[in-house]
Amino acid sequence: MNAVRLVAHQFRYDTRSLRRNRQALVTTLLLPILLLVLFVSAGGEKNTFVQDGHTVKAISFFTPGLIAMAIVAAAFGNLVVDLVVQREGGVLKRRRAAPVPAWALIAGRTATALSTATVTSFVLLAIAGNRYDLKVSSRELVTVAxxxxxxxxxxxALSYAIAPTIRSAAAIQPIVQLVLLPLYLISGVFLPSSKNPGWLNDLAAALPLExxxxxxxxxxxxxxxxxxLTATDLLVLAAWTIVGLAVAMRRFAWLPSSSTTASGAGRTLGERLIRAARPDGQT
Amino acid sequence: MAANTPPAAISVRRLTKDYDGVRAVAGVGFDIAFGEIFALLGPNGAGKTSVLEILEGFRPRTGGDVAVLGVDPQEGDRSWRERIGIVLQESQPDPGLTVREAVSLYAGYYDHPRPVPETLARVGLESRAQQLATTLSGGERRRLDVALALVGDPDLLFLDEPTTGFDPSARRAAWQMIEELRGTGTTIVLTTHYLDEAERLADRIAVMVAGTIVAEGTPATLGGRDRADAVVRFRIAEPDAAAALPPRLQARADRFDNGGGVMLRTPTPLEDVEALAAWSREHQIALTDLDVRRPQLEDVYLDLIQPKKAAPA
Structure with missing residues (x-):
């Protein structure tokens, strides 16, 4: 079976599974749409924001912000939950027991996150265009894509890097929310970042979402x-992708943490299975 | 495959595994032939799971040699995994997929999968095909686990405690399924806590205690079971008559209660029962509750896993 077919196979089933997951649909689809309607309605549609020195209407501010949120919700919030729950439930271990390469599982799941974020973004754009008269042309679509x-x-990449630090399904929500809410607040998703103090802007600029x-x-x-996106934006995003991948290659585990003994044997295994470590990694 | 088929499906020599310097597996060795059902028994913490996970390629070993289908599991590649099916001890169903979809997902991982409907039929889940896997009962989930391991048509199947938590009828159904697999020539490595399960299914049993194999044999011969004394129990209607038993029996007899109950430990149960019957007829002494018992696998097992006292000769 060639690589593309294998990834497409995984994508098909991961997407199907996601469509039947109500919790995931709420956080990845419903919440960004609800927030768009609420944010634009709350201050009145005539409300304006100053972003990057430009005064923009509420809909022009919140649509891009909530597209960014849709991306994070699909590729981080939802993905981290899936990875930890499926790892702890032994689902990832069982899949690794089959002759499917790790990269095919990861690529298929990433494609599912991409399709989810894309669907939510286009629903947001459709609502903004039809209900709030946001003009959307092919120019904006290039940046959206x-x-x-x-x-x-x-x-x-960051999801695969952070999942190993979460040892139980119960710990996911506090950790994910602790990361995401502040990140949204400082990164121009819910509020313009223009009026933030310098240190907060520096922090946001160092992180990928802004x-x-x-x-x-x-x-x-x-x-x-x-x-x-500017060259700086691209560089920062590339740097975080590489950091995330590097950490994931070293730390990501396919086995439940319950089967990990004090020595972290499961982790070593995660390294082994992702084929990042030396192939002769006998301890 | 036929040309370089290794002599044994699994070959393990001097296998060791340390966790933080603590030895969990201390020099284990065994061979499993193709087509054999091999059961690994032992109390919790004996090292069974470590051995199994090393064989499955999930855990690196500390020392020793291991070949599974002729390959070192640490070097096992996709073509090796194509030939192996693994039923994990604990695993949740794949979320959001029906039974058929879950089996189809795993079928897609193999180059030459078994057809999905045939796989479902083998584990008796055809009628559940459209149902979400998460809504299955415990026994049905386990059968789905087996289906996911069988869909690649493996030569070798690992079953880690396949019936733990089952009710008796689900356990019998699972046993029947495993026996049918034996008929297809699949080599099976089984761990279990249930002695009756090992006795019914396994061709050979190894008992692990504290990281080593303390006994290995067929269910009939394990731990010298075939050579161990049988136990003959009976009750004599007139307790005082027990003193008049023939000398041959007297020597082996133990009173086990005051109501005339007698217990004999004997290597020759048939001869002793004949002598007993003759004595009973001759002296007109009625015998009741006659019971001849070979040592059960459970007796042998419990004896094996006892912490050893002073080492016997």
Whole structure:
């Protein structure tokens, strides 16, 4: 079976599973849409925001912000939950017992996150365009497409990197929320970052999400950038993707943490199975 | 495959496994032939799971030699995994998929899978095909686990405690399924806590205690079971008559209660029962509750896993 067919196979079933997961549909689809309607309605549609020195209407501010949120919800919030629950339930171990390469499982699941974020983004754009008269042209779509791909890559990599630090399904929500809510607040998803103090801006600039929101804001703002992401944005996103992948290669475990003894044998195994470590890794 | 088929499906020599310097597996060795059903028994913490996970390629070993289908599990690649099926001790169903979809998902991982309907039929889940896997009962989930391991048409199947938590009828159904697999020539490695399960299914049993194999044999011969004394029990209607038993029996007899109950330990139960019957007829002494028993596998097992006292000769 060739690589593309194997990834497509995994994608098909992961997507089907996700469609039947109500909790995932709430966080990846319903919540961004609900927030768009609420945020735009709450201050009144005439409400304006200052983003990057430009005054923009509420819908022009929140649509790009919530597309960014949709990316994070699909490729991080939902993915981390899936990885930890399936790891602890032995599902990942069972899949690794079959002759399917790790990269096919990861690529298939990442494609599922991409398709989820894409669907949510287009629903957001459809609502913004039809209900709130946001003008959407093919120019904005280029930036949206690039943000979807780059954002899903960086946050999927970070999901595989952070999943090993969460040892039980019960610990997922506190950890994920602790990361995500502050990240949304400082990265121009819910609030313009223009008025933040310098240290907060520096922090946001060092993290990946703001570089996605900024790129989208530039595309939907008055400057109507054809390609909103700057070279700096691309560099920061690439750096976080590489860091995430490097940590995931070293740390990601396919076995439940309950089967991991004090020596971390399961972890060693995760390294082995992802074929990152030396193939002769006899301890 | 036929050309370089290794002599044994699994060959283990001087296998050791340390966790943080603590030796969990201390020099284990055994061979499992193709087509054999091999059961690994032992109390919790004996090292069974470590051995199994090393054989399955999930855990690196500390020392020794291991060949599974002729391959070192640590070097096992996709073509090796194609030939192996693994039923894990604990695993949740794949979320959000029906039974048929779950089996189809795993079928897609193999180059030459068994047809999905045939696999479902083999584990008796055809009628559940459209049902979400998460809604199955415990026994049905286990059968789905077996289906996921069988869909690749493996030569070698690992079953880690396949019937733990089952009710008796589900256990019998599972046994029947495993016996049918034997008929297809699949080599099976089984761990279990149930002695009756091992006795019924296994061609050979190894008992592990504290990281080593303390006994290995067929269910009939394990731990010298075939050579161990049988136990003959009976009750004599007139307790005082027990003193008049023939000398041959007297020497082996033990009173086990005051109501005339007598217990004999004997290597020759048939001869002793004949002598007993003759004595009873001759002296007109009625015998009741006659019971001749070979040592049960459970007796042998419990004896094996006892912490050893002073080493016997």
């Amino acid at each position: 690039a943000s979807l791909v780059l954002g899903v890559l960086v946050f999927s 570089h996605i929101t900024n790129g989208l804001h530039r595309a939907f703002g008055p400057e109507h950038a054809t390609f909103g």
